[in-house]
Amino acid sequence: MSNGPAGHVAPSMVCPNCETSRRAPMRTFLHTADGVSINSVYEPGPVVYDSSAPPSRDLAFVVAHGFTGDVDRPHVRRVAAALARHAAVVTFSFRGHGASGGRSTVGDREVLDLDAAVAWARELGHTRVATVGFSMGGSVVLRHAALHRGVDAVVSVSSPARWYYRGTAPMRRVHWLVTRPEGRLVGRWGLRTRIHHRDWNPVPLSPTEAAGRIAPTPLLIVHGDRDGYFPLDHPRMLAKAAGDHAELWLEPGMGHAENAAADELLARIGDWVVSRAG
Template sequence: MSAGTAGHVARSTVRPNSETIRRTPMRTFLRTDDGVTIDSVYEPGSAVYDASRSPSGDPVFVVAHGFTGDVDKPHVRRVAEALAPYGAVVTFSFRGHGASGGRSTVGDREVLDLAAAVAWAREQGHARVVTVGFSMGGSVVLRHAALYGSGRSEGSPGDSGGSERERREQRAQARTDAVVSVSAPARWYYRGTAPMRKLHWLVTRPEGRLVGRYGLRTRIQNGGWDPVPLSPVEAVPHIAPTPLLIVHGDRDGYFPVDHPRMLADAAAGHAELWLEPGMGHAEHAATDDLLARIGRWGGSQDS
């Protein structure tokens, strides 16, 4: 996995003279393996660190937002702020969202966007990466962990030539050490709730895509998946031994509770499942207390 030259441009050559520092936030555009530019932000977290100490022992949370979100949306910023006491945070806009390039494939090629963000997080010196995804992003973190982890061997969507050793090194740089999937679907093409029927109209109809582009700042790819990507429930068995947390609200208006239960069952005892009483869907419904618990869970997972 290559994040292009953007990560090198963002690095500072200034050496602090003080005994303690706050690592500097950075914003840049990453380049995915299929050539899409991804608007990305690295924030060092809220703690003050010893200037002589490497960040390698500190976790970094890579946040994968839901459909129609982006790095500047208030609900994405709130998630980043809530996780900051527990480690550094990388946020980014998926393809087709905000200032990122390309068009949204609604969870398919977005795995490459997440892989670029994870690789960039490791470039900042962090040995432990925790991916945290919401709704569409929740499905992406599951598929990413399966495709770039140790449980699946046929390669990642970004493999594009080179030796087998080079491909292994790319996947290692882009892999995650722990996964949190919030409000994710278990299966594709679900239309069992009114919000999901509206979302399918938005994605599949020309007038819906116009609403997405001009009303929601989301540019959506025309045409269906070919081939259909690995579904979240098919991906989950390949995530082990990477720690996995599945979080879902019992009042989720998009995906009822059979979705997280299917995901947990597919994990065959490997995953933790938190069914949150009274919680609705994704970032907007995640309370500060829940985000803090996610931060503590992610920070406690050993690499």
């Protein structure tokens, strides 16, 4: 596989709108604007044999995983497989995760990783791109849409609304993992996640502030009523900031992020994106 000068696969390699385009996934390393290599996978989506089929072949989902995930984790692959029933899917590992380069900044510089993945989807010929993020990735898709624009729909699942939240035991463990040297060692060797030791400077735009800047791009906020990390005031803050252009789904019995997202929910998310993204 040959890469372009920015680390993207050349558009001529894939024809996603062609009925005979190859169906096997493609892998490459993208390169972000600040020079980090990002392990990425492209799945062409469902085979379409006639022109009367629903017009989803020009659409691509770009999936942003949660903290300590990566492109090869089973829960990320399950999300990709579910969304690939609707359209093409780009998945990738955030910096510091899995085989990607760099170190995790826990949602700050990760907007550049997502931007590289969105650009790759465009280079592959997709005229509509929707971002779908989970937990940390849910905050990244909000900030990306606010700061970089260029997407046609945004889905944020299990996202925090504000930074430095420590109100639940799982989030206190996350803060220990990120802020303490021994926690970062656990992240590196136990969770395949290399975490940057520096504090944010400046503090990034908060998810709530970002949600207020996304209009008119369609926005879906999804949150479980049994989320052990972020209680329901988080999605409600995001929805209030986003205003009338956003939809809020509070899912009964759902926990946190990808592992808690049932196949039925992922199918509904896919249907929502297909109907809203242009």
